[in-house]
Amino acid sequence: MKKIALSLLTLSIIISPSFSQTGKINISDLENRLNKLKEMHALECSPVEVGKVESYLESLKHEVEKDRNGEEDIYISPTNYLQSLDKAGKNEGKKDKSYMLQPKKKSDIDYVIVINNLLSQIEKNIYSDKDKDGIPCYKEVELGLNPNIPDKREEKVIAKEENKQQEIPNQVVETKENKPSQQNQEENPLNQPVRIHFYFNRADIKKEYLPYLNIVAKYMKTHQNVKIKIVGYTDNIGSKSYNQKLALKRAQAVKNYLVKLGVNPSRIVIEGVGKSDYIVSNSKELDRFTNRRAEFYIIKLSE
Amino acid sequence: MLRKIFILIFTFVGLTFAFERNITLSEYLEEAQKALKIAYENGAHVKAQYEYGKALGYYNIAKEQASDFQTEKAIEAAKKSIEWSLKAIEKTTAGAER
Numbered sequence: 001m002k003k004i005a006l007s008l009l010t011l012s013i014i015i016s017p018s019f020s021q022t023g024k025i026n027i028s029d030l031e032n033r034l035n036k037l038k039e040m041h042a043l044e045c046s047p048v049e050v051g052k053v054e055s056y057l058e059s060l061k062h063e064v065e066k067d068r069n070g071e072e073d074i075y076i077s078p079t080n081y082l083q084s085l086d087k088a089g090k091n092e093g094k095k096d097k098s099y100m101l102q103p104k105k106k107s108d109i110d111y112v113i114v115i116n117n118l119l120s121q122i123e124k125n126i127y128s129d130k131d132k133d134g135i136p137c138y139k140e141v142e143l144g145l146n147p148n149i150p151d152k153r154e155e156k157v158i159a160k161e162e163n164k165q166q167e168i169p170n171q172v173v174e175t176k177e178n179k180p181s182q183q184n185q186e187e188n189p190l191n192q193p194v195r196i197h198f199y200f201n202r203a204d205i206k207k208e209y210l211p212y213l214n215i216v217a218k219y220m221k222t223h224q225n226v227k228i229k230i231v232g233y234t235d236n237i238g239s240k241s242y243n244q245k246l247a248l249k250r251a252q253a254v255k256n257y258l259v260k261l262g263v264n265p266s267r268i269v270i271e272g273v274g275k276s277d278y279i280v281s282n283s284k285e286l287d288r289f290t291n292r293r294a295e296f297y298i299i300k301l302s303e
Numbered sequence: 304m305l306r307k308i309f310i311l312i313f314t315f316v317g318l319t320f321a322f323e324r325n326i327t328l329s330e331y332l333e334e335a336q337k338a339l340k341i342a343y344e345n346g347a348h349v350k351a352q353y354e355y356g357k358a359l360g361y362y363n364i365a366k367e368q369a370s371d372f373q374t375e376k377a378i379e380a381a382k383k384s385i386e387w388s389l390k391a392i393e394k395t396t397a398g399a400e401r
Contacts, residue, residue: 048359050353050356051352051357051358052357052359054360055360055364056360059364
C-alpha cells in the first residue's frame with residue numbers, strides 16, 4: 001500500500017510541471033502563424049479578419065504584460081501603479097521575449113479559439129478565387145492584378161493567341177473581345193474570360209461550372225451568328241502526346257455538354273493545346289489546378 | 304440595529320459605485336457601437352477594411368470583457384475600438400476627397 005502511495009506521489013510530481021506547461025497559451029506561435037499568412041498577402045486578401053486577429057492578439061499580449069508586472073486586474077491604485085512601474089524598470093534588462101499566457105478565465109481560452117478560427121478563415125480567403133477568374137487571390141496580388149476584378153490572361157499569352165487568329169482563313173474571323181463596351185459586357189457572358197478547371201488526369205466537368213455553361217448555351221441559342229472555340233489545356237505532368245489528348249478530351253467534354261443543352265455542334269470548334277500556354281507556373285498543386293482548364297473564345301461570322 | 308444601519312450604508316455606497324461604473328462602461332460601448340456604425344455608413348467595410356476589422360475586433364473584446372465584469376479592460380477595448388473606427392472613417396473620407 002505504501003509503495004503504491006509513494007509511486008503515485010512521485011508520478012504526480014513528475015507530471016504536474018509539464019501539465020502546467022502545456023496548459024499555457026503560446027501567443028508567439030499564433031503571431032508567427034499570422035506573420036506567415038501576411039507574407040502570403042493576407043492583408044490584401046482578408047483585411048477584415050487580419051484586423052480582428054491583431055486586435056485579439058494585442059489584448060492577449062497586454063494580459064501577459066500585466067501578468068509579468070503583477071498588476072491587478074480590475075483596479076490599480078496610484079501606489080500599486082508606481083510599484084509596477086518600478087518592477088518593470090528592474091525587469092527591463094532581462095525581459096522574456098516569448099509571450100506565454102497562463103489562462104485564468106474562460107475568455108482567454110475563447111480568444112484563442114476565435115483567433116484560430118479567424119486564422120483558418122484568412123487561409124481560406126488567401127486561396128479563394130473571389131472574382132472567379134481561375135486565379136487564386138494570393139497569386140493575383142503577386143502578379144500585380146486586382147483580386148476583386150476578373151482578369152484576363154497575361155499579355156504574352158494574349159499576344160500568342162492574336163498570332164494564331166491571323167492564321168485562320170478569311171471566311172471566319174476569330175475575335176477575343178479584349179475591350180468590349182460596358183453595355184455589351186453585361187449582355188454577353190462570353191465577353192468575360194471563361195475558364196473551366198479540371199481535376200488531375202480527368203476530363204469531366206465539375207458541378208460548380210454547370211450553371212455557367214447553362215448561361216453560355218442559352219446565349220448561343222439566342223445568338224445564331226455566334227460560334228465558339230473551346231481550347232483545352234493541361235498542367236506540366238505527363239508526356240506531351242498524352243496531355244495533348246487529355247486537353248482535347250477536356251474541350252470535347254465541354255462541347256458535349258453544350259450540345260446536350262441544344263447547341264448545334266457545328267457551331268462549336270474544339271482544340272487541345274496540352275503542355276503549353278500556362279497561366280501560372282506549375283510549382284504548386286493549386287497552380288497546376290489553375291493551369292488545367294478549358295477556355296472559350298468567340299468566333300463571329302464575318303458579314 | 305447599528306449593524307443593520309452599517310450594512311445598509313455599505314450596500315448603498317457599493318451599489319451606487321457599481322452603478323456609476325456600469326454607466327460609464329455602457330456609455331463607452333454605446334459610443335464604440337455608434338463609431339462603428341458611422342464607419343460602416345461611410346463605406347469603411349469596403350474602403351478601409353483593415354481598420355474596420357480592428358475596430359470590430361476591439362468592440363467584440365469590449366463586449367466579452369463587459370460580460371465577464373472586467374470593467375477596466377472593457378473600457379480600454381471600447382476606447383481602442385472608437386480609435387480604430389475614427390481611423391477607418393478618416394481613411395474612407397480621405398479616399399472620397401481624392
